[in-house]
Amino acid sequence: MSTALYSWSRLGVRTAAAAAGVEGEPTKLVFVVTKRCHSRCVYCDIWKVKDTPGGLDDELSLDEVRSFAAANSFLQWIDFTGGEPTDRPDFVEVVQAFAESCPDLLLVHFPTNGIATKRIEEMVNKLKATVQARIVVTVSIDGPPALNDQLRGIRNDFAHAVSTFAALRRVLGPEQLFVGMTLHGHKASCGLTTSELVEQTFTAVNDALRARQEEPIDWETFHLNIPHLSQHYYGNSASEAKDGFGGPEHRAEISAALRLAASKPKGGGWSAMRAIERIYRAEAMRYLATGKTSITCSALLSTSYLSEKGEVYPCTIWDKPLGNIRTTNYALMPIIAAARRDGVRRAVAESRCPNCWTPCEAYPAIGASPVRSLVALLQGS
Numbered sequence: 001m002s003t004a005l006y007s008w009s010r011l012g013v014r015t016a017a018a019a020a021g022v023e024g025e026p027t028k029l030v031f032v033v034t035k036r037c038h039s040r041c042v043y044c045d046i047w048k049v050k051d052t053p054g055g056l057d058d059e060l061s062l063d064e065v066r067s068f069a070a071a072n073s074f075l076q077w078i079d080f081t082g083g084e085p086t087d088r089p090d091f092v093e094v095v096q097a098f099a100e101s102c103p104d105l106l107l108v109h110f111p112t113n114g115i116a117t118k119r120i121e122e123m124v125n126k127l128k129a130t131v132q133a134r135i136v137v138t139v140s141i142d143g144p145p146a147l148n149d150q151l152r153g154i155r156n157d158f159a160h161a162v163s164t165f166a167a168l169r170r171v172l173g174p175e176q177l178f179v180g181m182t183l184h185g186h187k188a189s190c191g192l193t194t195s196e197l198v199e200q201t202f203t204a205v206n207d208a209l210r211a212r213q214e215e216p217i218d219w220e221t222f223h224l225n226i227p228h229l230s231q232h233y234y235g236n237s238a239s240e241a242k243d244g245f246g247g248p249e250h251r252a253e254i255s256a257a258l259r260l261a262a263s264k265p266k267g268g269g270w271s272a273m274r275a276i277e278r279i280y281r282a283e284a285m286r287y288l289a290t291g292k293t294s295i296t297c298s299a300l301l302s303t304s305y306l307s308e309k310g311e312v313y314p315c316t317i318w319d320k321p322l323g324n325i326r327t328t329n330y331a332l333m334p335i336i337a338a339a340r341r342d343g344v345r346r347a348v349a350e351s352r353c354p355n356c357w358t359p360c361e362a363y364p365a366i367g368a369s370p371v372r373s374l375v376a377l378l379q380g381s
C-alpha cells in the first residue's frame, strides 16, 4: 500500500472510531501560528494585538513548534491560522516541522488576507516543493472593491487579494484554492442585502480575474462563512455584539445568501472538497433556522485548538482554556484527556457550549457523521 493510501486509510479508520464515540487522539488541529496581521478588519480585533504592549510576546518559538509537532505526531490535518499566517516570517518552517514529524499528515489549510502577494506566493511555492500533504488556501474577500477595502481597512485590498488568488491558483491548481467571504451583513454601510452583496462580490471577483486574463471562478470556489463571536480568538465579543449581530434579521439575511449560493449552477463537477462545501452550506441553513445542526461537533473528540501562546481550547469559539502545552512537555493528550475527564467533551456533545457552526470544526464533524452528512448533501445539492 502506498504511503498516501495508508495515511488516508488511517484517517478513515480514526474518523470512523471517533464517529462511534471512541475518544482517541485527535486527527485535526487548529493552530494559531501568530496574531500578527496587517489588515484592519472592522469585525475582528486580532490586528490590534500587534499594537498592544506585550501583545505578541510569548508566541511559541519555532523550536517550541518543533517540540510540539514531535510530541503529537498523530496529527493528520492542520488548519494554520492567525492573524495572517504568512506574517510569521518562519511560517514555512512551522508547516515543515509538522510535515517532518507527522508521518500521516494529509491536509494543510490556511486562510490569507492576500495583501502581500509576492511573499505569499513564495511561501506557497516553498511549501508545495517541500510538503507532501495537500495544501489548501482560502483568500479572504468580503465585498466588492470599495466595500471590501473599507471593511478590511486597507487601500486596494481587493486588488491585492485577487492578484494573490490568481498567483496561488497557478501554484496550487483550482481545486485547492477558495475565496472566503464572511457574511457579517453590512447593510447599514452599503444599503445592500447580504444576498445582493454576495452576488456583487462574486461578480466583482470574476470581473477582476477576467481583466487579468484569468479564468473566472464558479460558485463552488466561493465559500460563504457564517460570522461568529469569539473573545479568545477574534476578540470581537464586545465590538460585534451590537447592530443586530446574530439576531433574527441577520440570520435570515445570511440564510438567504446561502440559499442563493446553493441555487447557482455547480461548475466543476464533483470532488470531496466540493461535497463537503455543499454539506457545510446545507447544515449552515439548518443552524440559522433552528440554532442546531444534525451533525454533532467533534471538538475534543477528533479536533482541538492551540493558541499562539500554547494554550489549548476546545475550538476557535468556546473561550474555555484547558491547559498550556508548555506544562506538558508540548504533549496535547494530557490536556485533552483531563478535559474529557472533566466532562468538557460531554458538554460539547450535549450542545452546552456556545453551539456554533464554524468551518474549522464543521468540516471534521462532517467527516465524523457520514450518514447525516450524506442526508445533508442530498438536501443541499
Ligand code: SF4
Residues within 6 Å of the ligand: 037, 038, 039, 040, 041, 044, 045, 046, 047, 082, 083, 084, 113, 140
Ligand atoms: S479577520 Fe483575519 S485578516 Fe482581518 S484582522 Fe482578523 S485576522 Fe486579520
Ligand code: SF4
Residues within 6 Å of the ligand: 297, 298, 299, 314, 315, 316, 317, 318, 348, 353, 354, 355, 356, 357, 358, 361
Ligand atoms: S459547537 Fe462550536 S462552540 Fe461548541 S465546541 Fe463545537 S466549535 Fe466550539
